[in-house]
Amino acid sequence: MGLTISPVTAKGSEEAAFESAVVAPHAERLLRLALAVVDDPGEAQDAVQETLLVAWRHWASWARLTNPSAWLTRVCVHQCVHRRRLLKRWVFWPPDQWAAATANVPELDVRLLDLHRAYRHLSPSQRAVLYLHLQDGLSVESCAGQLGIRPGTARSHLGRALSKLRKELLDV
Amino acid sequence: MSDLEDLDEEVKQMARDYLDHRTRRVALFYLGPRPVVRCREGHVFATTWVWGGSLKAIRLGPWRFQRCPVGKHWTLVRRLRLSEVTEEEVRRLAAQHEDVPTP
Numbered sequence: 071m072g073l074t075i076s077p078v079t080a081k082g083s084e085e086a087a088f089e090s091a092v093v094a095p096h097a098e099r100l101l102r103l104a105l106a107v108v109d110d111p112g113e114a115q116d117a118v119q120e121t122l123l124v125a126w127r128h129w130a131s132w133a134r135l136t137n138p139s140a141w142l143t144r145v146c147v148h149q150c151v152h153r154r155r156l157l158k159r160w161v162f163w164p165p166d167q168w169a170a171a172t173a174n175v176p177e178l179d180v181r182l183l184d185l186h187r188a189y190r191h192l193s194p195s196q197r198a199v200l201y202l203h204l205q206d207g208l209s210v211e212s213c214a215g216q217l218g219i220r221p222g223t224a225r226s227h228l229g230r231a232l233s234k235l236r237k238e239l240l241d242v
Numbered sequence: 243m244s245d246l247e248d249l250d251e252e253v254k255q256m257a258r259d260y261l262d263h264r265t266r267r268v269a270l271f272y273l274g275p276r277p278v279v280r281c282r283e284g285h286v287f288a289t290t291w292v293w294g295g296s297l298k299a300i301r302l303g304p305w306r307f308q309r310c311p312v313g314k315h316w317t318l319v320r321r322l323r324l325s326e327v328t329e330e331e332v333r334r335l336a337a338q339h340e341d342v343p344t345p
Contacts, residue, residue: 106261106264182259185260189260200257200261201265204254204257204258205261205262205265235256
């Protein structure tokens with residue numbers, strides 16, 4: 071697996087338990103979410119790595135979490151937002167790594183590239199709600215639960231995100 | 243909810259396609275089966291690529307100096323770009339030539 075978490079203090083069975091409870095069931099899901107929120111695949115990978123490290127630091131109280139999946143989702147989105155801010159602070163024009171990575175990919179429809187232009191203007195929260203709703207198939211209420219926001223806020227994020235995408239497509 | 247219900251299904255479907263492309267393909271590239279790299283002599287093989295550290299390779303930015311199991315030589319390798327390889331090729335190449343699983 072390309073993405074590997076190796077907590078330096080993890081030993082034997084603890085490491086195996088962490089791997090099976092956190093990394094194996096959640097790493098890919100979190101990476102996909104991070105890829106939806108940040109534009110740079112490397113940044114997405116780092117955000118997931120940081121998320122898993124935060125989980126490792128909370129490993130002692132992991133069993134007390136009522137919804138570990140939602141907790142990881144919130145931490146991951148928070149890490150994405152944090153890294154996005156850092157990138158904006160230090161790089162005046164952050165390169166569109168995702169577009170560069172997928173350049174010349176034949177199956178990428180021209181209209182999806184139009185959508186990509188609009189998608190770049192969505193906020194991290196709008197991207198997260200859009201992804202959880204459309205890709206993970208969660209209801210707006212469940213998206214709100216995963217992200218720790220109110221359902222009304224999630225509905226607003228989703229509505230604005232779709233509105234921006236629709237506007238871009240209609241303008242073309 | 244009425245606003246949401248009225249949203250254009252076509253936009254939603256396109257957004258689904260876009261997000262699927264954006265996340266699934268790139269996630270496969272990074273998560274596995276295993277990252278596929280190409281050495282300077284053009285040999286392609288799957289290896290273990292850990293961003294934080296490596297034991298059997300010297301990291302030089304996007305390049306790494308490590309042993310190529312195909313040509314049996316030490317060389318610079320780099321990960322294949324998404325534009326260079328399809329999803330099927332990633333799986334096929336990764337299955338063909340496997341490096342030892344040490345980062």
